[in-house]
Amino acid sequence: MTRLHNFGAGPGVLPLEVIKACKKNLEELGSSGLGLMETSHRSPVFQAIVDEADARLRRLLGIPDDYSVLFLQGGASLQFHMSALNLLDRGEHAEIIVTGTWSQKAYSEIDKLGEVRAIWDGAQEGFTRVPDHSEYSVSEDAAYIHYTSNNTIYGTQFHEMPDSRGRPMVVDASSDITGARLDVSAHDVVYAGAQKNLGPSGVTVVILSPWALEKGREGLPSMLDYKVHESKGSLFNTPNTYGIFVLKEVLGWIERGGGVQTAIDRNAAKASLLYGHLDSSDFWAPRALKSSRSVMNATWRISDHGLEAAFLEGAEERGLMGLKGHRSVGGIRASMYNALELSSVEALVAWMTEFESMHS
Ligand SMILES: Cc1ncc(COP(=O)(O)O)c(C=O)c1O
Structure with a gap:
C-alpha cells in the first residue's frame, strides 16, 4: 500500500x-x-x-x-x-x-x-x-x-x-x-x-x-x-x-521525537519551504498577512483563480491529497500538522513549480 x-x-x-x-x-x-x-x-x-x-x-x-x-x-x-x-x-x-x-x-x-x-x-x-x-x-x-x-x-x-x-x-x-x-x-x-x-x-x-x-x-x-x-x-x-x-x-x-520544541522546529521548516515558494512569484497569492501566517494551515489562491481546479486535480494525480480550501473560502489550503513529513511539502512544492511553468 x-x-x-x-x-x-x-x-x-x-x-x-x-x-x-x-x-x-x-x-x-x-x-x-x-x-x-x-x-x-x-x-x-x-x-x-x-x-x-x-x-x-x-x-x-x-x-x-x-x-x-x-x-x-x-x-x-x-x-x-x-x-x-x-x-x-x-x-x-x-x-x-x-x-x-x-x-x-x-x-x-x-x-x-x-x-x-x-x-x-x-x-x-x-x-x-x-x-x-x-x-x-x-x-x-x-x-x-x-x-x-x-x-x-x-x-x-x-x-x-x-x-x-x-x-x-x-x-x-x-x-x-x-x-x-x-x-x-x-x-x-x-x-x-x-x-x-x-x-x-x-x-x-x-x-x-x-x-x-x-x-x-x-x-x-x-x-x-x-x-x-x-x-x-x-x-x-x-x-x-x-x-x-x-x-x-x-x-x-x-x-x-524530541518533544514540542522539536515539533515546532520541524513545523517551521515545512512552513518556511512552502511560504518561501508562495512568495517567490505573483502566480501565487497567499491569503494571510505575513505576520499572522499559520505554520499549521497555509491558505492561498492562484492569482488566476480559474487554474485552481486543474491544480487540485493534478495534485491528486500525484498523491497530494486534501489541498482544497475550506468550502466557505475556496482556494487552496495545505495543513501541515506535526505528523506531516517535510518530504510531503517538498512534493507539493515540486508540483507547484511544475504547474507554474506549465501556465506562465
Ligand atoms: C480551531 C478549531 N476549533 C474548533 C473546531 C471544531 O472542532 P470539532 O469538529 O472537534 O467540534 C475546529 C475544526 O476544524 C477547529 O479547527
Missing part, C-alpha cells in the same frame, strides 16, 4: 508508527487477551492508558500540577458552549477576539448562554490577520477572554499570546496544540479536538486551571459539568477508549 501525502485539515495525518500500534492493539491490547475496542473503560489496563495519556500531555505541555486534564467527547464545538456554561455566571460577560469561523462559532454559542462582547473582529478584513495587543482592550470586569490560537480555515495564527490584562483566558487550541508554543499556565481553559495534532476525532482534550474548575456553576447537567468529569478522572461515562489510546500513542511519538 502506498500512503499518499495527507494535507487534510482534520482528521489529519497520523504517524505511521502510531497506526501500526493501533492495528496491533486492536486485535489484542498489550497481552491482555482482549482487543483494544473490547476492553472495559473500568479495567486496570485501560486506567493505565488514561494515566499515561495524562502524564505524557502534562510533560509535553508543561501543565502545572494543580491543573486538571480531561479527555471528553463532543469535539471543540461542545467546548464553545461548555466552557461558557461552566465559567459565566449570571450578570457576567465574556470577551472574545474574533479571528475566523471558529471564533465566530464560539461567539454565537456563548451568546446563547449569556453576554459576550467581541473586542476585536477581523471579518471586515476577510480574516487575513490576528490583532496585536494595541488593537483591543479587555474590560476589568470581563469574566474571561476567549481566542482561537490557530485559525484552521483562514490560515492565521497568534504567534504571541493575546494580552488578557490579567483576566482569565480561554483558548481553542484545536489546530496547533503540541505544534506551537503554548504557555498553559497563562490560561484557565485550553481545549482542543484531537483530530489534527493529537489523534483521531471523537476525543477532546480540556485543560483547566484550579480557578476554572472551581468556577463551575452548581446544578449543571452532569455531562456538561467540568467538576463531574474531573472528579471521575474522565471516566464519568464511557469515554472514547479507542481515541484515548491513539492520543496516548501520538503523545508518545511526539516525546520520542
Whole structure:
C-alpha cells in the first residue's frame, strides 16, 4: 500500500508508527487477551492508558500540577458552549477576539448562554490577520477572554499570546496544540479536538486551571459539568477508549521525537519551504498577512483563480491529497500538522513549480 501525502485539515495525518500500534492493539491490547475496542473503560489496563495519556500531555505541555486534564467527547464545538456554561455566571460577560469561523462559532454559542462582547473582529478584513495587543482592550470586569490560537480555515495564527490584562483566558487550541508554543499556565481553559495534532476525532482534550474548575456553576447537567468529569478522572461515562489510546500513542511519538520544541522546529521548516515558494512569484497569492501566517494551515489562491481546479486535480494525480480550501473560502489550503513529513511539502512544492511553468 502506498500512503499518499495527507494535507487534510482534520482528521489529519497520523504517524505511521502510531497506526501500526493501533492495528496491533486492536486485535489484542498489550497481552491482555482482549482487543483494544473490547476492553472495559473500568479495567486496570485501560486506567493505565488514561494515566499515561495524562502524564505524557502534562510533560509535553508543561501543565502545572494543580491543573486538571480531561479527555471528553463532543469535539471543540461542545467546548464553545461548555466552557461558557461552566465559567459565566449570571450578570457576567465574556470577551472574545474574533479571528475566523471558529471564533465566530464560539461567539454565537456563548451568546446563547449569556453576554459576550467581541473586542476585536477581523471579518471586515476577510480574516487575513490576528490583532496585536494595541488593537483591543479587555474590560476589568470581563469574566474571561476567549481566542482561537490557530485559525484552521483562514490560515492565521497568534504567534504571541493575546494580552488578557490579567483576566482569565480561554483558548481553542484545536489546530496547533503540541505544534506551537503554548504557555498553559497563562490560561484557565485550553481545549482542543484531537483530530489534527493529537489523534483521531471523537476525543477532546480540556485543560483547566484550579480557578476554572472551581468556577463551575452548581446544578449543571452532569455531562456538561467540568467538576463531574474531573472528579471521575474522565471516566464519568464511557469515554472514547479507542481515541484515548491513539492520543496516548501520538503523545508518545511526539516525546520520542524530541518533544514540542522539536515539533515546532520541524513545523517551521515545512512552513518556511512552502511560504518561501508562495512568495517567490505573483502566480501565487497567499491569503494571510505575513505576520499572522499559520505554520499549521497555509491558505492561498492562484492569482488566476480559474487554474485552481486543474491544480487540485493534478495534485491528486500525484498523491497530494486534501489541498482544497475550506468550502466557505475556496482556494487552496495545505495543513501541515506535526505528523506531516517535510518530504510531503517538498512534493507539493515540486508540483507547484511544475504547474507554474506549465501556465506562465
Ligand atoms: C480551531 C478549531 N476549533 C474548533 C473546531 C471544531 O472542532 P470539532 O469538529 O472537534 O467540534 C475546529 C475544526 O476544524 C477547529 O479547527
